[in-house]
Amino acid sequence: MENNNKTLYTITVFSENRVGLLNQITIILNRRQLNIETLSVSPSALKGIHKFTITTYSDHETIEKVVKQIDKRIDILKAYYNTDDELVYQEIALYKIATKHILEKGSIESLIRDHDITVLEITDNAVVFQKTGLYDETQKLFEDLSKTVGVLQFIRSGRVAITRSKVERLSDMLAEREKSIARRKNNQTVKDTTLTD
Amino acid sequence: MTGSYAVLESLKAEGVDTIFGYPGGAIIPIYDALYDYSEIFNHILVRHEQAAAHAAEGYARVSGKPGVVFVTSGPGATNTITGIADAMMDSTPIIVISAQVASPFLGTDAFQETDLLGLTQPITKWSYQIRKAEDIPDAIARAFYIACNGRPGPVVLDITKDALLNTLDYQYKKCDSIRSYIPDPEPEEEDIEQAACIINSAQKPLAVIGQGVLLAHAEEEVKSLLEKAQIPVASTLLGLSALPSDYPLYKGMVGMHGNLGPNFKTNECDVLIAIGMRFSDRVTGNLKTYAKQAKVIHFDIDPSEIGKNVVPTLGVLGNVKETIPLVTEKVKKASHDEWIASFAPLEKREYEHVYVKEVEPSQGPLHMGEVVRHVSDLAGRDAVLVTDVGQNQMMGSRYFRFGKTRSNITSGGLGTMGYGIPAALGAKIGAPERRVCLFLGDGGLQMTLEEFGTIMQDSIGVKIILLNNNKLGMVRQWQELFNHQRYSFTDMANPDFCKIAEAYGIRTARVERREDLDKTIQDMFSDDKAFLLVAECEQMGMVYPMTPAGANVTDVMLEK
Numbered sequence: 001m002e003n004n005n006k007t008l009y010t011i012t013v014f015s016e017n018r019v020g021l022l023n024q025i026t027i028i029l030n031r032r033q034l035n036i037e038t039l040s041v042s043p044s045a046l047k048g049i050h051k052f053t054i055t056t057y058s059d060h061e062t063i064e065k066v067v068k069q070i071d072k073r074i075d076i077l078k079a080y081y082n083t084d085d086e087l088v089y090q091e092i093a094l095y096k097i098a099t100k101h102i103l104e105k106g107s108i109e110s111l112i113r114d115h116d117i118t119v120l121e122i123t124d125n126a127v128v129f130q131k132t133g134l135y136d137e138t139q140k141l142f143e144d145l146s147k148t149v150g151v152l153q154f155i156r157s158g159r160v161a162i163t164r165s166k167v168e169r170l171s172d173m174l175a176e177r178e179k180s181i182a183r184r185k186n187n188q189t190v191k192d193t194t195l196t197d
Numbered sequence: 198m199t200g201s202y203a204v205l206e207s208l209k210a211e212g213v214d215t216i217f218g219y220p221g222g223a224i225i226p227i228y229d230a231l232y233d234y235s236e237i238f239n240h241i242l243v244r245h246e247q248a249a250a251h252a253a254e255g256y257a258r259v260s261g262k263p264g265v266v267f268v269t270s271g272p273g274a275t276n277t278i279t280g281i282a283d284a285m286m287d288s289t290p291i292i293v294i295s296a297q298v299a300s301p302f303l304g305t306d307a308f309q310e311t312d313l314l315g316l317t318q319p320i321t322k323w324s325y326q327i328r329k330a331e332d333i334p335d336a337i338a339r340a341f342y343i344a345c346n347g348r349p350g351p352v353v354l355d356i357t358k359d360a361l362l363n364t365l366d367y368q369y370k371k372c373d374s375i376r377s378y379i380p381d382p383e384p385e386e387e388d389i390e391q392a393a394c395i396i397n398s399a400q401k402p403l404a405v406i407g408q409g410v411l412l413a414h415a416e417e418e419v420k421s422l423l424e425k426a427q428i429p430v431a432s433t434l435l436g437l438s439a440l441p442s443d444y445p446l447y448k449g450m451v452g453m454h455g456n457l458g459p460n461f462k463t464n465e466c467d468v469l470i471a472i473g474m475r476f477s478d479r480v481t482g483n484l485k486t487y488a489k490q491a492k493v494i495h496f497d498i499d500p501s502e503i504g505k506n507v508v509p510t511l512g513v514l515g516n517v518k519e520t521i522p523l524v525t526e527k528v529k530k531a532s533h534d535e536w537i538a539s540f541a542p543l544e545k546r547e548y549e550h551v552y553v554k555e556v557e558p559s560q561g562p563l564h565m566g567e568v569v570r571h572v573s574d575l576a577g578r579d580a581v582l583v584t585d586v587g588q589n590q591m592m593g594s595r596y597f598r599f600g601k602t603r604s605n606i607t608s609g610g611l612g613t614m615g616y617g618i619p620a621a622l623g624a625k626i627g628a629p630e631r632r633v634c635l636f637l638g639d640g641g642l643q644m645t646l647e648e649f650g651t652i653m654q655d656s657i658g659v660k661i662i663l664l665n666n667n668k669l670g671m672v673r674q675w676q677e678l679f680n681h682q683r684y685s686f687t688d689m690a691n692p693d694f695c696k697i698a699e700a701y702g703i704r705t706a707r708v709e710r711r712e713d714l715d716k717t718i719q720d721m722f723s724d725d726k727a728f729l730l731v732a733e734c735e736q737m738g739m740v741y742p743m744t745p746a747g748a749n750v751t752d753v754m755l756e757k
């Protein structure tokens with residue numbers, strides 16, 4: 001996606017589970033005047049490690065510097081960025097619609113089929129739909145529903161994303177890092193002993 | 198053991214000997230425990246918490262050990278913010294331990310509660326709130342590891358009062374690694390190879406060293422490289438003293454008020470070797486024209502610095518203490534006599550147009566540069582230079598002669614007026630056997646003047662040289678050059694500074710005449726006690742050469 005010559009980048013951050021980390025990340029984005037488009041945070045596959053997925057419009061030079069600054073923070077394990085073509089990604093959206101409007105329209109089968117909707121709840125008052133997809137898709141459904149039956153409430157999540165290429169797993173990275181730390185420590189002891197000799 | 202005792206035991210385990218601090222409600226438990234540790238810690242009671250942070254910086258810069266600060270919650274903590282920001286900009290390892298309101302009161306706007314973590318996150322290398330007594334030893338161990346390793350920086354530990362009062366089973370284990378942090382990235386074989394290759398191909402190499410060389414204690418390693426390949430070298434403001442001023446290959450300082458030689462040669466060299474420096478705008482001027490003809494090799498420990506301002510031909514990530522010797526091994530012996538000799542005409546030009554007028558004037562009022570040079574000559578090779586900010590800082594940096602490493606203490610990145618007095622007293626405590634000479638202006642002196650009290654109470658033998666022009670000199674200089682001499686609020690009505698010193702029992706003298714200069718300085722150095730020398734200087738003095746902000750490094754103003 002492009003916007004004023006800027007590209008939508010997805011920043012992925014793995015961090016220790018400490019208070020204040022989101023603040024540390026947003027401070028860095030603020031300083032370079034990058035707006036967060038979407039944000040999602042959750043525990044990662046590894047216990048005690050959190051994963052942030054942030055999308056923001058930026059130019060390449062800025063995003064590279066900003067991600068280095070984020071990566072530099074002590075409690076952050078790893079930060080990297082990708083463009084959309086390097087990712088598989090989705091957002092999830094919920095729509096609440098008055099039941100009576102839907103009934104007036106007659107059937108909702110075609111709607112469900114055409115838009116790949118899941119029905120989460122139906123009450124006398126309202127129906128809640130869920131749709132998973134790209135931004136444009138969830139947006140299009142919102143617009144369609146608004147025009148036809150009206151939307152009482154609408155909410156969309158931040159993006160979740162998985163890289164297409166390289167299977168650099170965090171657990172492997174951590175293992176490699178532990179090894180490197182051990183290697184450095186050994187080197188250090190060798191150096192120290194040579195000094196005392 | 199209570200949390201307070203655990204704090205002190207942990208500091209002891211880290212080898213801390215000096216603490217700069219100021220007590221208050223929330224931190225009373227630590228001060229109570231401190232009462233039992235007077236044999237172990239030299240606690241310096243400052244007069245303002247900003248000064249505690251700057252003093253810790255001065256102590257750290259001169260000694261290479263982290264500076265430690267104690268302050269209370271709320272205003273005590275917020276008063277340290279300028280010092281913390283300063284330490285962040287200049288990569289100075291300090292650890293600020295602030296007490297916080299008891300944990301049940303957090304977030305309630307309790308008396309003297311401030312969100313210190315929120316306030317300091319952007320200006321610390323790491324900040325952490327301790328809410329449980331049992332977390333104290335580990336958090337302190339981490340704080341020291343983080344502050345001192347990799348690219349150093351300030352750490353804030355905010356400890357709630359209940360954590361200080363509650364008890365724990367004390368056990369201390371030093372931190373030797375953190376999985377989310379790589380302090381010294383491993384050098385890449387390929388980078389080393391390529392760096393050596395580029396240096397070997399150079400006809401006109403120029404090295405620029407920064408504070409990274411001092412922080413890594415890599416002075417000797419850098420010298421070996423320079424000498425083997427005969428590379429002329431310049432220093433940034435913060436790299437000063439890593440090499441002695443009379444080191445044969447040393448060609449002076451780069452930057453806005455740097456020397457003509459290295460500034461001009463930056464845009465003539467074919468290979469620019471940047472070692473532990475960060476291409477600040479005060480060094481590069483206009484980035485679009487900066488060293489464009491050269492291949493740039495950037496040695497740095499911090500990945501986020503490589504390519505931040507100048508995109509190098511090659512970035513060599515790693516601790517320069519490690520990477521430089523690896524490169525030296527692969528570099529061929531070379532000589533660049535003609536290239537080195539080509540600095541001479543520029544040096545001569547600067548000597549004639551600037552130096553003679555500033556350092557060797559024969560008439561008129563005293564000049565700042567002249568005072569600096571006379572003090573430097575009489576202070577000896579072992580002396581430490583501390584400067585405040587403004588014209589005094591540039592004159593000090595330009596004309597003081599360094600004989601020994603870790604001898605230049607100044608606020609570079611943040612340019613903090615008021616840094617001088619506290620940093621100098623911290624430096625003197627960090628290096629009691631050395632002469633510490635502080636140069637400052639009448640503006641900066643009055644920003645942290647209260648520290649005369651600390652100097653008095655602890656008999657701290659700093660030599661304070663006020664380069665008095667009764668103006669905010671550096672701002673006045675800009676107004677003269679760039680604002681049509683509209684001197685808006687840069688005049689100072691000043692008190693009798695000697696009388697102030699006297700009131701604090703600090704020996705003092707005023708000097709106005711050239712012929713009195715040396716004997717007054719000699720008198721100042723006749724003992725190891727504090728001294729205030731008020732040198733009445735030319736009021737309209739200017740610091741030259743000057744590259745205006747954002748101009749090309751070669752667009753230098755030499756005189757009016």
Ligand SMILES: Cc1ncc(C[n+]2csc(CCOP(=O)(O)OP(=O)(O)O)c2C)c(N)n1
Nearest residue numbers: 587588589614638639640641668669670671
């Ligand atoms: C805390 C702070 N406030 C303002 C400034 C802006 N400033 C830079 S130099 C300067 C003038 C300094 O005057 P003085 O201390 O008398 O030293 P001089 O330049 O005359 O040597 C000022 C106001 C600053 N650097 N720091």
